[in-house]
Amino acid sequence: LLCGPFSFYYTSVLWEPLFVLLTxxxxxxxxxxxxLAAGISSALLSAARPVGVFIVFATVIRMFEEHRERGRPVLSxxxxxxxxxxxxxxxxxSPAGLFAYMLHLYLMVGDAFAFVLVQRAFGRVTGNPLQFLWDGFSETPTTGWLPTSPQWSAFACVAGLTLSAILAYRRQYGMALFCALGxxxxxxxxxxSMVRYVVGLAPLILLSMVLLAKSRLTFYAALVLLPAACYFTTIAWMGGNLALV
Known part of the structure; x- marks a missing residue:
């Protein structure tokens, strides 16, 4: 987290550091x-970012897994x-943080769902996610060979969903569902902001570290390449690269 290519997020004033910590x-x-501690942390998480409210599904899944581990029937x-x-x-x-934020918005601007409506100002309109992915990959660079910002975002999305699938394969169903929804x-x-959203999902970042540490070759390669990549991504961030915003 501290020396990877996206470590600059964790020293920013954005929600990523708090979201990763609470997750x-x-x-x-x-x-x-x-x-009970999970519920309190979940409440704070839902206040940090609305999508955090869905971590309650991970809590219920873990409760159910423990229930089944004790040999108890499903219906009970x-x-x-x-x-x-x-x-x-x-x-x-778990959703207390989100409800508190909605109450604050209602008292301040008269609309509890202002955080949803304001997304239109950023060009966010509900559509076909597969079409958004296709459009992202289709934005080829006009000069040079580096991927465009939409392509980076599309790559991040696919990578995040792939890691979520790996979590599910490892039977980490709560983490997988939460990350997939995120x-x-x-x-x-x-x-x-897809790169930022994926990087802000702690289970995916930790899983990436686990996978890189599976062999000595990838581990030592990561020790060299990740800090080097951190330099270039930090420069890109400071330069206003749209994929990292």
């Missing part, structure tokens, strides 16, 4: 089966949740 807190709490899962105050509270408070939902409008 990590949620999944760490779920790993330790501390569902809802009853167990209702009888466990910590589980129920963890689920119910990519697909913005893609419903366009490819803008």
């Amino acid at each position: 990590s807190c949620v999944f760490l709490a779920l790993k330790r089966k501390n569902y 899962f809802p009853r167990r949740v209702l009888l466990r105050p910590d589980l129920l509270v963890a689920i119910l408070i 990519i697909v939902l913005p893609l419903l409008t366009n490819l803008a």
Whole structure:
């Protein structure tokens, strides 16, 4: 995270540092089966960015997995949740941050959904995600050989979805679903900021590090190439490269 090509995001004033931190807190709490802590972190996460509200699905999936690990029948899962105050509270408070933000918007501008409507000002209009991907890949460079900003965004989207599929293959279903939603939902409008959205998904970045460390060759290559790439991406960021905005 600290020496990779996108580490500049984690020292910016954008939401990525907080989002990565809170996402990590949620999944760490779920790993330790501390569902109340996961719920509190989820509430804060939904305040950091609206898409964070969907991490509640990861919480429910982990609860269900634990339920099945104990050999209990599927149909008894809802009853167990209702009888466990910590589980129920963890689920119910997860969207609290988003609701608090919506209340703030309602009191300030009179519209709780202003954060949705304002997206039109950035050219975000709901459309066909596959068409957005195709258009991104089709934006070939007119000069030189480096990919255009839309192509970088499309590459990031495909890479993120591929890593999400790998998480699912590794039976990390909660992480996989959360990351997939974190990519697909913005893609419903366009490819803008897609690199940033993918980089802001902590499970994908951590999975990338795990995959790079699987062999000594890739590990040592990453030690050299990632800091070098960090230099060039930081220069591009400071230069206003649209793919990184």
